[in-house]
Structures are given as C-alpha cells and as structure tokens.
Amino acid sequence: MQKRILGKSGLEVSALGFGCMGLNFSYGHALSTEESVTLVRQAVERGVTFFDTAEVYGPYTNEEIVGEALRPMRDQVVIATKFGFNIVDGKMAGVNSRPEQIRKAAEGSLKRLGVDVIELLYQHRVDPNVPIEDVAGTVKDLIAEGKVKHFGMSEPGAQTVRRAHAVQPVAALQNEYSLWTRGPETNGILEACEELGIALVAYSPLGKGFLTGAMTKDTKIGEGDFRKLLPRFTPEAMEKNQALIDLLKRIAENKKATPAQIALAWLLARKPWIVPIPGTTKLHRLEENLGAADVALSADDLAQIETAAAAIQVEGERYPEQLMKTTGL
Numbered sequence: 366m367q368k369r370i371l372g373k374s375g376l377e378v379s380a381l382g383f384g385c386m387g388l389n390f391s392y393g394h395a396l397s398t399e400e401s402v403t404l405v406r407q408a409v410e411r412g413v414t415f416f417d418t419a420e421v422y423g424p425y426t427n428e429e430i431v432g433e434a435l436r437p438m439r440d441q442v443v444i445a446t447k448f449g450f451n452i453v454d455g456k457m458a459g460v461n462s463r464p465e466q467i468r469k470a471a472e473g474s475l476k477r478l479g480v481d482v483i484e485l486l487y488q489h490r491v492d493p494n495v496p497i498e499d500v501a502g503t504v505k506d507l508i509a510e511g512k513v514k515h516f517g518m519s520e521p522g523a524q525t526v527r528r529a530h531a532v533q534p535v536a537a538l539q540n541e542y543s544l545w546t547r548g549p550e551t552n553g554i555l556e557a558c559e560e561l562g563i564a565l566v567a568y569s570p571l572g573k574g575f576l577t578g579a580m581t582k583d584t585k586i587g588e589g590d591f592r593k594l595l596p597r598f599t600p601e602a603m604e605k606n607q608a609l610i611d612l613l614k615r616i617a618e619n620k621k622a623t624p625a626q627i628a629l630a631w632l633l634a635r636k637p638w639i640v641p642i643p644g645t646t647k648l649h650r651l652e653e654n655l656g657a658a659d660v661a662l663s664a665d666d667l668a669q670i671e672t673a674a675a676a677i678q679v680e681g682e683r684y685p686e687q688l689m690k691t692t693g694l
Contacts, residue, residue, distance in 0.1 A: 366412025367658050369640050373562035374515050374536035376484060378443050380633060380658050382415030383408045383651075384568055384644035385431050390422040393590035396646050398430055405434035407648055409442060411655055417539070417566070417642050418478075419447035419489055420470055421457055425477060432478035439480065445537075445566075446474045447519060449489035460691065462492035464503040471507055487517035487539055490691045497525050501532035508533070517566070520692040523553030526563070535563050542567040542639070543576060544628055544670075545597075545609055545679045558638065570632050570641035571625055575603070577650075578610045578624040594688075597681035605680035612673045622660050625650075627670075629657035634667060 367380040385405065389395040396404065405416065418431045428446060435442050448470035451461040474483060486507070488500055507513040515536035518526060529535055538558060542549045542565065549555045549565065558565050571577055573592055582604035592598040597606065613624035620627065625643075632641045643654045662670075682689065 366414075366655065368414075369564075369637065371485070371515070371537045371564035371566075371640070372558070372638055373534070374564070376443060376515055376536060378415035378640060379413045380640065381413065381629065381655055382417055382566065382640055382642035383413050384642040385416055385418045385427055386422045387644040387646060388427060388430060390427055391591045392646075393587045394646065398433070400646075401430045402434040404646065404648060404651065405431065406438075408651055409435070409438050411652065413655070414441060415443050415445070415640065415642065417445045417568070419487075420474055420477075421447070421450045421452060421489065424452045424455060424457075425473070428474055428477040432480065436479055443484045444478060444480065445485035445487060445517065445539075446478065446483055447487040447489035447517075447539075448474070449487075449492065449519075460490050460492040460494075462488055462495045462500045464495075464499055467500065467503045468507070471512060475512060482511060483513045485515045485517050485537060486513045487519045487537075488521070489519050491518070491521050491525055497521075497529045498532050501529040501535075505533040519568075523557040526554075526557050527561070530561050530563070535561070537564040537566045537640075539566040539568055539642075541569045541683060542632065542641075543570045543572050544613070544631060544674060545572050545576065545606065546683050555636070559636075564638045564640060565636070567632055567639055567641040571628055571643050571654075573598075575606065576610070576613065576624060576628040578614060581607065594685055595681070595683065596685065597679070597683060599681065602681035605678075608677045609674070609679065612670065612677065615673075616666065616670060620660055620662075620666075622656070623653055625653055626657040626660050627662075629654060630660035630662050631667070631670060633658065634662045 388401040451458040504516045517537040519539040582600040
C-alpha cells in the first residue's frame, strides 16, 4: 500500500484509509463486534494504517470496536477520532465544543480506544457558540499534555480553518469529497489546504455507496439507514444521477477496473495530500477499494472525466437543510 503524509504534520498514513462508522452505525445493518474486529484486522493485513472513528458513532461503541481490533497492532496504525456533539440518552443533541466538553470527550475516547494518545483528534462540527480559537487552544493543551498528537477539523469553513490554524496547526480537514460532492473545489477548502499545508481526508468518497454502481432508482433503502433522509437518495434523484455511474463505468471498462476504483483513483490523482477513507462491511469491497491505489489515471483520463462530469448536473443536496446547517460551508 502506498503511503501519504497528512499535510505538514509529518504523520504518515496509507493512501487509502478505512472509515469505520458503517461497521455498526448509520446504515441500518450492523456487523457484530467479532465481525467488525475481523474486518478491521483484515484491512491492516492488506496495508491499511489509517482508521477513522468518532465518539458519536454508536454512540461510543464504534470506538470500542476500533480499539479492540487494533490493540494487537497499535504501533502499526494511526487512529483518528472526533469530538463536538452533545450526546444525550444515546443520541446526538446538538453541537458542543466547550473546552470542558472537549476534555471530557478526549478522556472518554482514550479510554474506549484503550490508547495512551490519539494521533488525530478532529472537531466533528464547528460550534457557533464557542470561538474556534478556544477550541484550537484546548486541543493545543491536550497535545502539550501528550494525550493528542495532531488537530483536525471536519466540515469547517475556510476562514474558520485559518483562524484555528493560527492557534494550533491543523493537520487534516475531513470533508465530504467525491465526484458527486465537489464543494471543496469551490468553497475555498482545497485552496486553504494547499496554502496552509493541510491534508484533506475525504469522507464518503464513494458517495455513501452510490458511486459503486450497486444502487439504482429501484434500490430499497431499509429502515434505520440514514440515507433514507438524504435528498440524493430518493428514487428520482438516483435515476437522474445514474449518468455519473454511466461515466464511471465507461472509464472503468477501459481501465479493467470497477466504478468504485475509478472514483477513488480520481480522488487520489487530484492532490498528493488527499486521503480517501471509504468504509465497508464486506471483505470483497475492502479489497476492491484498496485496488484503486493501483489504478493509474493519465492526464487524458482525468480531462475526459472532467469534461463528461461537467455536463452532468447532480440531483439533490447531500444533506437535508438542518444537517447542512451543522457544516460551516
């Protein structure tokens, strides 16, 4: 597995990470702890060294699974987790990045992961009620105390990133980025990353499963699957967005690859400091995703994708209005 450095942090990770959320959270189908532990360890065996979780996944249980799975190979991997939500009666109840809450979340994550230090600690969502300087300063203190190594942010606005970075260097931004979610190209995030030496960790790089080509307008999304709430996953939107899948299939056929591999290879080719973190619950999908690192897209391939994608209007917002308000974008 190829390696990449997260911005100027010096933190080396596999070029493709593993988003662990879906192991037991959000998609309506949860693997058992034993199945999850096995899959995470199979990812390590195949060269993955970068694993992403959060206290709110579960809540709490996802961190426990990741901690258990990675304990035997702790010195081989980088674990990222996140703070930033109030959790009340097992549910998210708004954002909370008050300094005392950040400390409480970090201590909880350290315990659940069973680690002495968190390599990368993200603010999960910006809290409009807490100055970002206070958030960055609190994480700076945790770094000084040896509990955290690097600071990250998820879905902030570019100006917020600059303010935070002035207090404590930001190693990575975790934003949604894929062929059908290209906001970072137009909202100043890629520009800020380039300017400040920050990595972009691309979550949902396969469009929450849509860009694999496995979903159509006839796909029934089950109860408990959060995609049921998302405007892009209505039958009408999926039918219109099929044009993007057709594009990926055309490129994939020429490359003897799959649509998912082309979607991931496209991200890897954008910048050397972009690290996609696809998630899966299936070993064969894990192996397919990792195969994307071996798919080389030429300048002509990328130009062809760009021209064809520009002619496709993606149907539907990525989140409902209330969820979009929790992003800084």
